[in-house]
Amino acid sequence: MNSSTQMAVTATARRTPAERFRRQSRSRLFRADLLTVLAWSSVAFAVALWLADGGAAGFSTLAGSFTALGIVAGLAGMDLVLLMLLLAARLPVIDGAVGHDRALEFHRKLGKPSLYLLLAHGILIAIGYGMADGLDPFSELVALWVLVPDMWLAIVSVGLFIAVVATSLVAVRRRFPYELWYAVHLLTYAAVLTSIPHQFSVGGLFAEGTWQRWYWLAICIGTGAALAHYRFLEPLVATARHRLAVSRVVTEGPGVVSIELSGRHLDELAGNGGRFFVWRFLSPGAWWHPHPFSLSAEPVLFDSPGRGTLRITVRNLGRGSAQLARLTSGTRVAIEGPYGLFSTAARSRNRVVLIGAGIGITPIRALLESTPFEPGSATVILRGHSEQELYLGDEILELCRRRGATLFHLTGPRTAGGQSWLPESAVRSGHRLASYAPDIADADVYICGPSAWARSVIGEARAAGVPEEQIHNERFDW
Structure with a gap:
C-alpha cells in the first residue's frame, strides 16, 4: 500500500x-x-x-x-x-x-x-x-x-x-x-x-x-x-430480571450520597450514558416515592450473567431524597427505564462539550465514561460555587486524563442578579462559553444542572452559533 x-x-x-x-x-x-x-x-x-x-x-x-x-x-x-x-x-x-x-x-x-x-x-x-x-x-x-x-x-x-x-x-x-x-x-x-x-x-x-x-x-x-x-x-x-438491591451508601459531600446497588444482567444497562431511570426503594416509607436519577457511572461487571454493581449519586433536595441517605444494605429496588436522550443516541457531531453544575455533574460523568470521542475532541466544564460542589470531580479528572478530554473547573459565586451562568470572576475577565470551547459551533453540547442555570448556558450556546439540534438538555422536574 x-x-x-x-x-x-x-x-x-x-x-x-x-x-x-x-x-x-x-x-x-x-x-x-x-x-x-x-x-x-x-x-x-x-x-x-x-x-x-x-x-x-x-x-x-x-x-x-x-x-x-x-x-x-x-x-x-x-x-x-x-x-x-x-x-x-x-x-x-x-x-x-x-x-x-x-x-x-x-x-x-x-x-x-x-x-x-x-x-x-x-x-x-x-x-x-x-x-x-x-x-x-x-x-x-x-x-x-x-x-x-x-x-x-x-x-x-x-x-x-x-x-x-x-x-x-x-x-x-x-x-x-x-x-x-x-x-x-x-x-x-x-x-x-x-x-x-x-x-x-x-x-x-x-x-x-x-x-x-x-x-x-x-x-x-x-x-x-x-x-x-x-x-x-x-x-x-425489569425489576424481577435485574434483582437490584442496595449494597452500600457512600457520602460524597454535604447532603450528597452515592448509592451502590448490586444485581444481575447489568450488562444490559451498560452504555446508557446520562439516560435516567425511575427508582423505587422498597423500604418502609419510601417504596411509594419514585426518583428519576441517572447512573453516575457505568455498571461494573463481575461475571456472567452480568452480575455486578451500578451507582447513582443523589443530593438531598427534599424529604423523599433525604430518606435515601438512610437506606440500609439489602434494600430491594424496583426500576423503570432507561429513558431520555441525554446519551450518545443524540450525537450528531464528532466533537462533544459536556457542561454540568451541582448534582447535574453526575450524568455528565457517566456520559463522559461511555460516549465515544477521539482524544482532544471533548471538553468538560464543571460549575460550582466551590470545589466541594464539583461532585465526583476526582473521578472526572481521571477520566479526562485517560480519554484525552479537556477539563475546566469553574468555581465561585455568580454575578449579582445571576445574569450569567459563569462565575463573577470569569465574567469580569470577559470570558464566554466559546472561551473554553472555541469549536463549540461544531460540537454536540450536553448541559445538565439547575433549570435557570441551564437556560443561561443554552442561551449562550445559541449565541455562540450552536444549532438547536446540537444542544442536549434533559429536564427531570415534573
Missing part, C-alpha cells in the same frame, strides 16, 4: 465516527418529524372517517350544523387525549426520537386544547339537540343526563378532565407534592374510560359495520395496551 492510499484510508477512518453521528442525527430528526405528521394526521383521519360515513349531511340545517360541529370537536378532542396518553406511555419509538422530557412537554401542551374541544363538544351538542327539541342548552343537558343511560358518564368524564388540566398548570402544580399531583393525574385514565361508553351507545356515530367503529376500537385498545405494557409490565419484568 503506497503512502497516498494509506492517507486516504486514514482519512476515511477518521471521518467514519462523524459520518455515523450525522446519519444517526438525520434518522432521529426524520423519525421525530414523521411522528409529528402521524399525530396530526390522526386528528384529520378521525374527522375524514366521520365525513366518509355521511357526517356532512348534518350541515343541512342550523340545528344539525351545531350538532355536527360538536361531533367534530369531540372526535378531535378524544384523539388528542389518546395522543396525550401515548406521549406519557414511555414508548421507545417516541423516547428515542424526541426524548422523555420533550414528549411530556408536548403532552402538557395538548391538555388545554383537548379540554377546550371536549367542552365545545358538550356545549355544541346541547345547543344542536336543544334546537331540534325546542329546549335551551341547559334543559337539553338535564334531559340527556336523565334519559340517556351513558350520558352521565360523559359529563363525569369532562369534570375529571377539568381537574387534571387544572392541576397541571405550573402555578398550581408547584403547590402540590409530586405524589399528590401524580395521584390526581391518574384520573386521566378514569376520564378516558368514562368517556368511551357514550361514544358507542349514543346515536349511530360508531354503529356496527362502520369504519369509525373499528378505527376507534383499534386506537383505544392500542393505547391501553401500550400503557399497560410500557408503564406497568416492562418495569415489573
Whole structure:
C-alpha cells in the first residue's frame, strides 16, 4: 500500500465516527418529524372517517350544523387525549426520537386544547339537540343526563378532565407534592374510560359495520395496551430480571450520597450514558416515592450473567431524597427505564462539550465514561460555587486524563442578579462559553444542572452559533 492510499484510508477512518453521528442525527430528526405528521394526521383521519360515513349531511340545517360541529370537536378532542396518553406511555419509538422530557412537554401542551374541544363538544351538542327539541342548552343537558343511560358518564368524564388540566398548570402544580399531583393525574385514565361508553351507545356515530367503529376500537385498545405494557409490565419484568438491591451508601459531600446497588444482567444497562431511570426503594416509607436519577457511572461487571454493581449519586433536595441517605444494605429496588436522550443516541457531531453544575455533574460523568470521542475532541466544564460542589470531580479528572478530554473547573459565586451562568470572576475577565470551547459551533453540547442555570448556558450556546439540534438538555422536574 503506497503512502497516498494509506492517507486516504486514514482519512476515511477518521471521518467514519462523524459520518455515523450525522446519519444517526438525520434518522432521529426524520423519525421525530414523521411522528409529528402521524399525530396530526390522526386528528384529520378521525374527522375524514366521520365525513366518509355521511357526517356532512348534518350541515343541512342550523340545528344539525351545531350538532355536527360538536361531533367534530369531540372526535378531535378524544384523539388528542389518546395522543396525550401515548406521549406519557414511555414508548421507545417516541423516547428515542424526541426524548422523555420533550414528549411530556408536548403532552402538557395538548391538555388545554383537548379540554377546550371536549367542552365545545358538550356545549355544541346541547345547543344542536336543544334546537331540534325546542329546549335551551341547559334543559337539553338535564334531559340527556336523565334519559340517556351513558350520558352521565360523559359529563363525569369532562369534570375529571377539568381537574387534571387544572392541576397541571405550573402555578398550581408547584403547590402540590409530586405524589399528590401524580395521584390526581391518574384520573386521566378514569376520564378516558368514562368517556368511551357514550361514544358507542349514543346515536349511530360508531354503529356496527362502520369504519369509525373499528378505527376507534383499534386506537383505544392500542393505547391501553401500550400503557399497560410500557408503564406497568416492562418495569415489573425489569425489576424481577435485574434483582437490584442496595449494597452500600457512600457520602460524597454535604447532603450528597452515592448509592451502590448490586444485581444481575447489568450488562444490559451498560452504555446508557446520562439516560435516567425511575427508582423505587422498597423500604418502609419510601417504596411509594419514585426518583428519576441517572447512573453516575457505568455498571461494573463481575461475571456472567452480568452480575455486578451500578451507582447513582443523589443530593438531598427534599424529604423523599433525604430518606435515601438512610437506606440500609439489602434494600430491594424496583426500576423503570432507561429513558431520555441525554446519551450518545443524540450525537450528531464528532466533537462533544459536556457542561454540568451541582448534582447535574453526575450524568455528565457517566456520559463522559461511555460516549465515544477521539482524544482532544471533548471538553468538560464543571460549575460550582466551590470545589466541594464539583461532585465526583476526582473521578472526572481521571477520566479526562485517560480519554484525552479537556477539563475546566469553574468555581465561585455568580454575578449579582445571576445574569450569567459563569462565575463573577470569569465574567469580569470577559470570558464566554466559546472561551473554553472555541469549536463549540461544531460540537454536540450536553448541559445538565439547575433549570435557570441551564437556560443561561443554552442561551449562550445559541449565541455562540450552536444549532438547536446540537444542544442536549434533559429536564427531570415534573
